[in-house]
Amino acid sequence: MKVTGAARAMRGRTALVAAVLLALTSCGQEPAPAPSTAAPALPRPTGPRPVGVRVLELSDTSRPDPWGPARARELTVSLWYPARSVTAPAARYVTRRESELILRAHHVENVPADLLSRVRVHAGREARPAATTGHGLPLVVLSPGFSLPRTSLTALAEDLASRGYAAAAVDHAYEAVAMSRSDGRVIDCRACHDSPDGRRVATVRAADLSYVRQRLLALSRTDHRGMPRLDPARVAAVGHSIGGAAAFEAVGTDPGFAAGADLDGTLHSAGTTPVTKPFLMLGADRHGKPGADGSWERGWQRLSGWRRWYSVAGTDHVSFTDYGLLSERLGLASATARDASGALDVVRRLVAAFLDDRLRDAPGSGPDTVAGDDARIRRHDP
Template sequence: MSHRVRPLKIVVAAGLAVVAGAACSAPVPPRAVAAASAKPVSPPVLPAPTGAHPVGTAALHLEDTSRPDPWVPEAPVRELKVTLWYPAQKGAGPPAAYMTAKESELALKGKRLTGVPYDLLSRTRTHAVAGAKPAGREGGLPLVVLSPGFTNPVSTLTSLAEELASRGYVVAGIDHTYENYATTFPDGRVADCVACDSDSDSGFGTKTAGVRAADVSFVLDRLTGTAWEGSGLINRSKIAMVGQSMGGAAALAAMVKDARIRAGVNMDGTTYARMPGGMARPFLFLGSSGHAPGGRDNSWDRDWKLLTGWKRWLFLPGGNHQSFTDIPLLADAAGVAVPGEVSAARSVELTRTYVLAFLDRHLRGGRAELPSSPEVTIARPR
């Protein structure tokens, strides 16, 4: 099947703030956008990061000229948007955009959420300062790569990214082009979800995890080179990857492909990568009840036996698939019910706590065991 690249142009009203998250909305005629909600909806506000460092953010546009785009073969290069969060020098500045108004509209339409203003996500409040000067000593900052769930932009992991940056990590969030509803490039083009046309194909998960693994290796090449003004601050021997859903599958696939990634976290993602010789690097499974041992998804049971290094398997019986993202927070603000017994604020707190503890242990030489919580169960598979 061939796919056409859709070079949509962004049209944003003057003065409109672009600070948004990910929720969903059914298509309505353009004139109805302003009246899409029956009542006013207050913009979502992300929880503030708790670390000692101010947080800055910047976006990179990278082109991998060594391969055509895997979803749009007529595109001769693979284009990627990478969002960075990092410890920053002190200084005032406007909070960064969560996403643009157009991205918000396309995401809401793609998710088919009704009764929500299309620009809601572009008004979500973040805490990172756009374009702030990076801070740190040469080679002193560990690097964490983030990969989002399929159809979700990496902005849906902003709460986690800001927290990690405030604790002294450089965070590189990858928008895997054509795998979410809207990725905006510097020249105004918006890449939509071409891969959504193929998500029922046999082998789709394996292909997508492999595409993302290649994306990650390319981004590591560039970030540890000269692609960013703060590249010299990155400690090249301390790199980890964290992903949710398909991003979690990609974390394992990327580790199999690229030995530079020392540790990984899969947040509620079915895995597809094969480990013929096993893998001895640290790995954390952090899932919802569907990923309890012997649950409906047996990929973790299979891979657990092949992980021969430090490993833990945790799950939230009261959580759901999106509990590890910003989406419950955004849904709360929109008045949309999210399944599960763990509140949106608490799910963000738990995700931050466990991911940070894992990274501190394996990238910073910590020895503390992961914390305990009444909402989190430790799986003990046979």
């Protein structure tokens, strides 16, 4: 199959993630510092509320899977939310089998197979949701980068939940290197071998995000003990890399989304219809600058509502995920940002400020305030 320009871009960014995983395991040719003997931990959430998480398996029987058409489209979702207490057992970052497959997919050898399964997180597994007021919690649906698991956005999701959001990260079947199902299947990244067109991936994922939005809202109306109550009028789509392109498509095509954000993702889109909902474009140091990616200029012109374009100095493509920070916390040479912890902190603060401003109408706490107080953040108005 012919490799498209979009596929090349996805491959390039997948290779960058592979470089980070290699740094995580100190398998490069250059000697790395001795890693910490303690299990690495994600940064603590910055909000005041304890966090719970539960995993849901969804199947959209109205659509055959584009990569495996013999089955309906399958999605695995981790939903983080404010919890009543922190007494629930700690959740797992990934399973041992998922850790093994993630490392194998990136050709990492001579390391413990359970390396990534030992990452410590802060959410309690299936903790009882905290009581909600009003119409319920605002919901943020998260889509990861191509080949990356939904768990690569855990630090962002936990932080949003601690601030009073429900955050649902989605594994898209055959688009992540390891997606577990309760029947024992572990679905691999079949699409990774097909060199898919980026527009097709973004369109398929946008439909996934819409389906997840609808199903979670329906479940929140019926499963009062296990699910937090969600506000159907306050739902955002946020994605990293190709997930950001999917968020752009979802916000432009599904009126159920009130806002959206793209975290350093090329905007694979064939559409021309104006996107009227608020949208945040947040890019890495190089990719996020005007002129670096023509799709951002085209996307910017389609945004007819509230819009912001920022880039963050000292960051690269994986600064928006957990992997750069984990490399830093293991004490290993990092292929990502100069200050991975600081980079992820900026991303979390900016995304939260955007959502507070657009979904909660919280005066004085918007992204312009955050950007004005941090010299690493550049605002662009092409």
